[in-house]
Amino acid sequence: MRIGLVGTGRIGGFHAGVLARHPEVEALVLADADGERAARVAGALGAEAAPTVEALFEQHALDAVVIASATAAHAELIRRAAAAGLPAFCEKPIALDVPGTLAALDAVAAAGTQLQLGFMRRFDAGYRAAREAVGSGRLGRLHTVRAVTSDPAPPPAAYLPLSGGLFRDCLVHDFDIVRWVTGREVVEAYATGSDAGPAMFRAAGDVGTAAALLTLDDGTLVTATATRCNGAGYDVRMELAGERAQLAVGMDERTPLESLEPQGPPPPAKPWTGFLERFAPAYEAELDAFVGLVRGERGNPCDGREALAALRIAEACERSRRERRPVRIDEVPA
Numbered sequence: 001m002r003i004g005l006v007g008t009g010r011i012g013g014f015h016a017g018v019l020a021r022h023p024e025v026e027a028l029v030l031a032d033a034d035g036e037r038a039a040r041v042a043g044a045l046g047a048e049a050a051p052t053v054e055a056l057f058e059q060h061a062l063d064a065v066v067i068a069s070a071t072a073a074h075a076e077l078i079r080r081a082a083a084a085g086l087p088a089f090c091e092k093p094i095a096l097d098v099p100g101t102l103a104a105l106d107a108v109a110a111a112g113t114q115l116q117l118g119f120m121r122r123f124d125a126g127y128r129a130a131r132e133a134v135g136s137g138r139l140g141r142l143h144t145v146r147a148v149t150s151d152p153a154p155p156p157a158a159y160l161p162l163s164g165g166l167f168r169d170c171l172v173h174d175f176d177i178v179r180w181v182t183g184r185e186v187v188e189a190y191a192t193g194s195d196a197g198p199a200m201f202r203a204a205g206d207v208g209t210a211a212a213l214l215t216l217d218d219g220t221l222v223t224a225t226a227t228r229c230n231g232a233g234y235d236v237r238m239e240l241a242g243e244r245a246q247l248a249v250g251m252d253e254r255t256p257l258e259s260l261e262p263q264g265p266p267p268p269a270k271p272w273t274g275f276l277e278r279f280a281p282a283y284e285a286e287l288d289a290f291v292g293l294v295r296g297e298r299g300n301p302c303d304g305r306e307a308l309a310a311l312r313i314a315e316a317c318e319r320s321r322r323e324r325r326p327v328r329i330d331e332v333p334a
Contacts, residue, residue: 001294002027004056005066006077008034008041011091012068014276018287019066020045024295031056033069053077062086064294066287071096071162075104078304082111089290091118092172094307096164098333101311105304116290116300117307121177121236123285126249130240131181139242142182145222146239147174148250150230152273154197160204166193166226167210167314167321174224175214176310177238184216185309190326191317197229212317232256233271234278308334 001024005016008030019025028047032038035051042049050056053069057080065081067074067090075095081088088108094101094117108115121127133139149170155163163169179185193207201208208229214222233256238249256271272278292298312334316327 001025001063003064004029004062006031006053007069008032008038013041015068016041018284020047024291029060075100078104079107082107082113087114087294089116101308114300115304117302119176119302120279120282120286122180123282130249140244142220142242144241147224148237149174149226150235151228152230152234154228157200160206165206167317171224171226172310172314175313178222184218186214186313186329187217188215188326188328189316189320191320193321234274
């Protein structure tokens with residue numbers, strides 16, 4: 001199999017390493033808006049490098065494309081892959097707004113190709129066990145879900161205006177995984193945020209900390225919180241409380257959380273430092289799933305419509321924050 005990869009930054013470089021090691025990938029061709037960076041990454045992995053993104057599509061016979069470029073380029077690259085008849089894997093989001101997302105999805109549908117989205121938490125062992133527990137009835141009636149995403153440090157200031165904001169860029173992972181684990185749809189969101197902390201959040205019109213109260217279609221209540229300023233370490237967790245049992249994802253010896261109880265566990269000696277470290281096995285598993293999809297050996301584990309559903313929740317949360325009111329998801333066009 002011959003795969004092209006666009007974008008060789010942090011996540012793109014990681015994906016390139018995974019694909020270069022994959023036994024079913026015979027050739028890997030890298031491209032980036034920064035051609036020199038693509039050449040460096042390719043050289044380190046023994047892969048090929050295309051001089052430009054255009055050359056990747058025009059001069060190389062590919063079986064599939066992996067898109068890990070800057071967010072602003074995702075939708076156009078998805079359309080380009082579809083026009084070439086190529087299945088594509090794309091990091092979230094498809095686009096930063098619903099119209100852009102719909103246009104890309106329409107291009108994929110018209111071409112009859114496949115699009116898999118990079119919501120890696122679906123491939124994490126803990127979240128997969130949580131989905132099985134909910135589906136089996138082990139918890140009884142689920143009444144409360146708590147989701148947490150805390151980054152240890154803010155991204156560069158230049159990234160914030162391009163990110164789409166904390167709800168679309170960060171909490172969108174929680175919105176997707178809540179839907180996937182519970183098997184339910186979000187019907188209403190009530191959200192707020194704080195721009196206290198570094199001035200770059202205020203300058204970008206964004207918030208550094210946010211909280212959302214979501215109502216699912218069966219009445220289950222969900223709280224989802226996120227921050228860019230969690231100095232203790234990278235913290236991603238989910239708690240699921242039902243009438244019979246209560247379970248947690250993301251609680252281990254590296255969770256950056258210290259108990260103050262006399263008999264509590266000791267503080268972590270080596271807290272998680274970031275998403276690539278915490279979710280490395282999940283990232284590898286999702287790309288393995290994509291290779292299986294391209295080979296026709298399995299179905300699509302996370303198609304573009306899943307990304308649209310998560311984005312609509314994020315849009316509702318952002319509208320709720322601005323307008324200071326609950327927003328129904330059906331207020332967001334689809």
